[in-house]
Amino acid sequence: MNHHPGSEDQEMGRGQSVRLAVNIRNWLPNQAQWTHAAQCIQHEEKERVGKFMFKRDAKSAMVGRLLMRFSLSKILGIPSRALLFGRTEKGKPFLVSPVDRSSARCDVSFNVSHQGDYVVLAAERGGAVGVDVMKVEWPRNSPVSAFFKTMHKQFSDREWSEVKRHADEMDQLKVFYRLWCLKESIVKAYGTGIGFEVSRLNFNLDCRDVREGQVVTSTSVEIDGDLSPEWTFEESYLDGHCIAVAADYTSNKNRAVPSSSEGESRESSAPAFQVLDIERVLAGCEALTGTGPDRAFWEGFDRKEEQPGAR
Numbered sequence: 001m002n003h004h005p006g007s008e009d010q011e012m013g014r015g016q017s018v019r020l021a022v023n024i025r026n027w028l029p030n031q032a033q034w035t036h037a038a039q040c041i042q043h044e045e046k047e048r049v050g051k052f053m054f055k056r057d058a059k060s061a062m063v064g065r066l067l068m069r070f071s072l073s074k075i076l077g078i079p080s081r082a083l084l085f086g087r088t089e090k091g092k093p094f095l096v097s098p099v100d101r102s103s104a105r106c107d108v109s110f111n112v113s114h115q116g117d118y119v120v121l122a123a124e125r126g127g128a129v130g131v132d133v134m135k136v137e138w139p140r141n142s143p144v145s146a147f148f149k150t151m152h153k154q155f156s157d158r159e160w161s162e163v164k165r166h167a168d169e170m171d172q173l174k175v176f177y178r179l180w181c182l183k184e185s186i187v188k189a190y191g192t193g194i195g196f197e198v199s200r201l202n203f204n205l206d207c208r209d210v211r212e213g214q215v216v217t218s219t220s221v222e223i224d225g226d227l228s229p230e231w232t233f234e235e236s237y238l239d240g241h242c243i244a245v246a247a248d249y250t251s252n253k254n255r256a257v258p259s260s261s262e263g264e265s266r267e268s269s270a271p272a273f274q275v276l277d278i279e280r281v282l283a284g285c286e287a288l289t290g291t292g293p294d295r296a297f298w299e300g301f302d303r304k305e306e307q308p309g310a311r
Helices: 007-014 031-039 043-050 055-076 144-150 157-164 169-190 260-269 278-283 295-302
Strands: 017-023 084-087 093-097 108-115 118-125 128-135 201-204 220-223 231-238 241-248
Touching (some): 017 055, 031 278, 043 055, 043 295, 055 108, 055 278, 093 108, 108 169, 118 241, 128 169, 157 169, 157 201, 169 201, 169 241, 220 231
Parallel strands (some): 108 128
Antiparallel strands (some): 017 118, 108 118
């Protein structure tokens, strides 16, 4: 598949921040799409994708890996086939090679999340970044009150007060998932995985609601009771999904870190998530050297159910 970069791709390469989202709910891959996608990712990534029991999860994992290649090839200005990824001991993907040609190391941090209908990616030059997405929906097999009870120790008393401030249970769930995304985003930025206790985090929500088309950046965090001003948060609400990005720009000497007094101007300049069509992502990824169409990989995917209890 040949790809001719447009103005949006060129702009992506010039920017310091990239925010991408793909809605996979209605993507029904055909054989050509799935086999091309499999050729664009590393062998161990392909094996990981193939182990999922359901199409929905396999699609999420596949699109996450493709978004990494699509975005970093644009940011670094190199072919996607030239990128080699690894994982830390905690499972966080990182770029092994090639290094950024403008520095002694690759200065691009990136993170992927998928849940509900969306796969999202956040990438930053010269700063740690983490992202999380959650669909606001009713808990499975339990009332909201029982669901909150199981999660009680994960939130501070102040955070639970924010959740319970609303009388409507769906509004409570929206605040809950908003806070959960914030917690997961900073844990993923640290790259420490499930070993980090999210109860150590207490978020201050200066903006009570996140609306569609808005990027909220006024939220702050306390870690072990101390305010941590080095962390900047970007919150979005996309098609019924909460998205949070955590970024630490203190290591980037060329980028100003907004103070709380700059919240209004920061909000207007914070990058919004760009929703991409899967065809554009596929067209922007190239088959790796030595790979060929794998019919068995397609057949294994094709005979899976879409999700539990559905075909």
